[in-house]
Amino acid sequence: MAERKVRVRFAPSPTGALHIGGVRTALYNYLFAKQHGGDLIFRIEDTDSNRFVPGAEEYIIESFKWLGIKFDEGVSFGGNYGPYRQSERRDIYKKYVQQLLDAGKAYIAFDTPEELNAKREEIKNFQYDASTRMMMRNSLAMPKDEVDKLIADGTQYVVRFKIEPGEEVHVDDLIRGDVKIMSDILDDKVLYKSADELPTYHLANIVDDHLMEVTHVIRGEEWLPSAPLHVLLYRAFGWADTMPRFAHLPLLLKPDGKGKLSKRDGDRLGFPVFPLEWHDPKTGEVSSGYRESGYLPEAVINFLALLGWNPGNDQEIMTMDEMVKLFDISKCSKAGAKFDYVKGTWFNHEYILHKTNEEIAALWAPVVAEHGVNESIERITEVVGMMKDRVNFVKELWDLCSFFFIAPETYDEKTIKKRWKEDSAETLTKLMAVLEPLDDFSIAHQEEVVMKWIEDNGYKTGDVMNAWRLTLVGEGKGPHMFDISAFLGKEETLNRMRKAIEVLK
Numbered sequence: 001m002a003e004r005k006v007r008v009r010f011a012p013s014p015t016g017a018l019h020i021g022g023v024r025t026a027l028y029n030y031l032f033a034k035q036h037g038g039d040l041i042f043r044i045e046d047t048d049s050n051r052f053v054p055g056a057e058e059y060i061i062e063s064f065k066w067l068g069i070k071f072d073e074g075v076s077f078g079g080n081y082g083p084y085r086q087s088e089r090r091d092i093y094k095k096y097v098q099q100l101l102d103a104g105k106a107y108i109a110f111d112t113p114e115e116l117n118a119k120r121e122e123i124k125n126f127q128y129d130a131s132t133r134m135m136m137r138n139s140l141a142m143p144k145d146e147v148d149k150l151i152a153d154g155t156q157y158v159v160r161f162k163i164e165p166g167e168e169v170h171v172d173d174l175i176r177g178d179v180k181i182m183s184d185i186l187d188d189k190v191l192y193k194s195a196d197e198l199p200t201y202h203l204a205n206i207v208d209d210h211l212m213e214v215t216h217v218i219r220g221e222e223w224l225p226s227a228p229l230h231v232l233l234y235r236a237f238g239w240a241d242t243m244p245r246f247a248h249l250p251l252l253l254k255p256d257g258k259g260k261l262s263k264r265d266g267d268r269l270g271f272p273v274f275p276l277e278w279h280d281p282k283t284g285e286v287s288s289g290y291r292e293s294g295y296l297p298e299a300v301i302n303f304l305a306l307l308g309w310n311p312g313n314d315q316e317i318m319t320m321d322e323m324v325k326l327f328d329i330s331k332c333s334k335a336g337a338k339f340d341y342v343k344g345t346w347f348n349h350e351y352i353l354h355k356t357n358e359e360i361a362a363l364w365a366p367v368v369a370e371h372g373v374n375e376s377i378e379r380i381t382e383v384v385g386m387m388k389d390r391v392n393f394v395k396e397l398w399d400l401c402s403f404f405f406i407a408p409e410t411y412d413e414k415t416i417k418k419r420w421k422e423d424s425a426e427t428l429t430k431l432m433a434v435l436e437p438l439d440d441f442s443i444a445h446q447e448e449v450v451m452k453w454i455e456d457n458g459y460k461t462g463d464v465m466n467a468w469r470l471t472l473v474g475e476g477k478g479p480h481m482f483d484i485s486a487f488l489g490k491e492e493t494l495n496r497m498r499k500a501i502e503v504l505k
């Protein structure tokens, strides 16, 4: 068989916000597609109309746009295999359901939910399968004319997959190896419901993977139990030769490793589990997102990439292009990955450092403006350069840096107690006189002049600097003193000193 072009898909159901685990699944699909020169498809699996949530599809598309995961085809992206929304493919599925019925590989069943419940009460561990199907109301157990009449009368029915017992089913999984089960444990899954004229997830999923020429199915571990059923469906359709390879990704676990990560863990520990803020249209509940919480998309991507995979050395910081080169689906771990959200903030810090000062300034400038400060982007960039190594998030910059733009109104009590000595007012008044005549107010020149003055007069450097800092900053924080005074400029520096001496003396 000729090598097929790699084609993978991310196929969410639009039932709400995209969970961060779904983002990782999409990312791994993206990395895999890119490294094989293949295509990534975006398919919407919306055959369960009861679970449809308005806005979810748009939310998912916007999330990937923000994260920089690009699709080659699919809903909103176009392509030659559409439509890509399953609710628009009804007629296609009908044809394939009929094909299974005609081949005797599926059958029609009329059992109502009440009848099924009654059976479950009657028979312990009831399963609709080869051992029970002849006791039920279906086209295998009932005479043909009765079946035809019920259908003609408009009775609702489902189509069930007729699973033959005694077959060994192999799922050849790229991560988990050969997973083997006996067909006996599977039930005769519902593939189609006449009531809404739509197939169930299982049928639509594999028909679409086949028609869209999907070569690899990379998806969450929770779908592993469905894989044997899918293998049997491929066989029933006669598509075993072009069946995709499977890869079931490890679960994302709670930060302490005990159980599956849930939204409640995020609420409890204070980290987002969604890429973007999500407004639930039904409950009105608002859930935080990585974007709104101040994460850089590159940091989120890098963080997620390493939850379940690593390049085999201790390299942690990787660009998307590097990950495309290094990613290896067969090296993904089988064991669940702890969601170490603290590590997520570390990645954000690293990406703030990696980005240029100009890039971070562009993100921070709106915050500065919001505080009523009118500064040039060059000045903002300068501050970013001095301070960005101290923050995990851009939004933390304001509290740390507002003094660069706004003179202190008050002076921190604790710092006064510790740093403002009896002679501070006098020393700083003298320092003002030293600074006053300087034409060159650069960091280097100030440092040279001031340090010589300190030495000549036998002052303690710490005493002078700490008191001086208090006058310019209002408390004990900030970068190197000459960085601050040079940034403020001579006039502002002297003004702040004058005012503080007035207030504190």
Ligand code: GLU
Pocket: 011, 012, 013, 045, 205, 217, 218, 219, 220, 223
């Ligand atoms: N629609 C499924 C989901 O929501 C997709 C599973 C698969 O990738 O086959 O996760």
